[in-house]
Amino acid sequence: MTKFVDTHSHIYGPEFDEDFEETVARAKTAGVAALVFPGIDTTYYGRLVERSSKFPGYAFPCIGLHPTSVGEDWEKEMQFVRDHIDERKYFAIGEIGLDGHWSTEFMEQQKKVFREQMIMAYERNMPVIIHARDATEALYEVLDSLKGIVLHGTFHAFSGSFETYRRLSGYGDFYFGIGGVLTYKNSTLPETAAKMPLDRLLLETDSPYLTPVPHRGERNESSYIPIIAERLALAKGMGINEIADITTSNAEKLFGIDIQTG
Numbered sequence: 001m002t003k004f005v006d007t008h009s010h011i012y013g014p015e016f017d018e019d020f021e022e023t024v025a026r027a028k029t030a031g032v033a034a035l036v037f038p039g040i041d042t043t044y045y046g047r048l049v050e051r052s053s054k055f056p057g058y059a060f061p062c063i064g065l066h067p068t069s070v071g072e073d074w075e076k077e078m079q080f081v082r083d084h085i086d087e088r089k090y091f092a093i094g095e096i097g098l099d100g101h102w103s104t105e106f107m108e109q110q111k112k113v114f115r116e117q118m119i120m121a122y123e124r125n126m127p128v129i130i131h132a133r134d135a136t137e138a139l140y141e142v143l144d145s146l147k148g149i150v151l152h153g154t155f156h157a158f159s160g161s162f163e164t165y166r167r168l169s170g171y172g173d174f175y176f177g178i179g180g181v182l183t184y185k186n187s188t189l190p191e192t193a194a195k196m197p198l199d200r201l202l203l204e205t206d207s208p209y210l211t212p213v214p215h216r217g218e219r220n221e222s223s224y225i226p227i228i229a230e231r232l233a234l235a236k237g238m239g240i241n242e243i244a245d246i247t248t249s250n251a252e253k254l255f256g257i258d259i260q261t262g
């Protein structure tokens with residue numbers, strides 16, 4: 001049977017308080033064999049741990065301070081990550097990165113927090129989940145400052161050009177998360193993804209955000225992964241089974257997880 005991994009899902013969030021278990025059941029029915037739950041900040045931490053523990057071996061928790069949560073209390077938030085990172089099995093440090101879309105007020109702090117978490121990942125040999133939005137120069141600045149250490153991870157919700165993909169690939173052992181943007185009218189992502197090697201791609205929904213067509217405007221959920229896989233199969237001229245097999249094996253390698261079969 002076709003097995004997918006949703007490598008970026010926030011279905012542990014309050015948007016799913018009414019139907020979390022049903023949402024997981026729908027994902028399983030759709031062939032989604034594992035979910036990666038990236039962290040955001042202290043306000044999400046309890047529910048992330050609690051909801052992932054309901055589905056061990058299926059929902060994989062991660063820890064990290066999200067760039068849009070870097071504000072006045074960033075020191076306290078960062079200390080929380082330092083204090084909790086080694087307390088249980090986390091499958092990645094994330095999501096971390098830079099976001100200049102909503103505000104650049106704390107960009108210097110964002111860079112500091114991003115860099116420190118990249119080093120934490122390196123020291124523990126953990127993968128990173130990187131969120132980068134409207135902060136290109138700052139992103140390269142931080143990545144340049146980390147040259148010399150070998151990092152592995154994923155650039156989540158990738159929608160850059162082929163040149164950006166090539167440049168980012170030069171910074172380490174990186175994968176690229178492909179999501180709902182692939183299905184959007186006027187998106188250049190299908191052309192770019194067609195050229196990117198499949199052994200560097202991961203599928204993700206970013207639920208509840210970035211809902212793929214034809215559900216755009218509604219809450220996104222992990223059961224929509226096959227819609228993204230279908231679109232990627234079309235862009236690459238491949239069968240959906242091949243897309244599923246390779247992207248699932250990429251996710252297993254990156255996150256060190258073993259997808260349950262059957």
Ligand SMILES: [Zn+2]
Nearest residue numbers: 008038095206
């Ligand atoms: Zn996210």
